[in-house]
Amino acid sequence: MVNQYPYGSPVPPPQPQDDGGKALRTTLLVAAIAGVVTVVAGMFIVLGSPEEYGLASDRDSLGLTAQPDGKAEQALWQADPDAPPPLPQIQPAAAMLPSTPVRLKIKRLGVDAPVRSVGLARDGTIQVPPADNPNLVGWYRNMSTPGEAGPAVLLGHKDTRTRSAVFSRLPELRNGDTIEVKRQDGVTAVFTVGGIEQADKKTFPTERVYGPQQNAQLHLITCGGAYNRNTGHYTDNVIVYATMTSSYRS
Incomplete structure (x- = not known):
């Protein structure tokens, strides 16, 4: 050893x-x-x-x-382009006679904006409010008025070159939130949100947004998705679907 x-x-x-x-x-x-x-x-x-x-x-x-x-973000609603718009879990109110909208209020987002009538541009697309008035909302006059049977379509900018605009916070809405539209006849139509969708502009759900509906509905549209610097436009649209559930005279 x-x-x-x-x-x-x-x-x-x-x-x-x-x-x-x-x-x-x-x-x-x-x-x-x-x-x-x-x-x-x-x-x-x-x-x-x-x-x-x-x-x-x-x-x-x-x-x-x-x-x-x-605490928890709401997932944006998704469906095939030809599916019907989502409805809130509440009884719709009876439709009213037509009357031009004059003001839009969304309490959750702090929106209190005037509404102006818009039509079609020369290229066949719907006109949008002028960019120099970021708080202005456009109502597409070839569709229903808010509170009338069918879809009333309101459009607003997400932002401008220098600041955010009237619909910049639209995706923050939640199912069950209320939207108020004051009309020229003195009646305020109250709409309840049933869904918020982000849709690619290439597959825009035309029938769901503009198609005929039995109830009085309100569809808010703005831009969303990524900003394409080559085209100068956003890739998507954010669409809020709401149904009239009540009204009052102010």
Whole structure:
């Protein structure tokens, strides 16, 4: 055997074997392992049936609609282009006689804007309000008036070259929010939001937005998606679908 100690150092005598201590350590190790296994098994049993052990939480069954406002973003509504517009979970109000809209109010977004009549541009597209008046909303006069049976279509800018515009926060609306449109006859039509959609302009849902409807509906349209610097336009449209659910005279 090779001597592992420095030359001239005495070799230490061999240590006596302690069979009793080794047995005690083995017993303690086995007991510790058994204890860990017991604790882990108990945790699985409790977690499997928490209500039986008083650990069930209301948070586990809390619905999305009961979450604090603003904590969870609402997913934008999506459907095939020929699907009907989404309706709010509330009884629609009876349609009224036509009357030109004069003002739009959206409490959630802080919108209080005048409304001007717009028609078709030379290229066949709907005119938009002038960019130098970012708070102006356009009503497409070839469709229904707000409160009249059918879809009333209002358009507004998302932004201008220098600032945000009247419909910049449109995607922040939530299902169940209300929109008010004051009419020339002194009646304010109240609409309840049923859905918000972001649609590619290449596959714009024409029938859903402009198609005939039995109830009085309001469709708000603005730009959305990414801004294309080559064309000078946004790639998508944001569309809010709302149904008239009440009215009052101011």
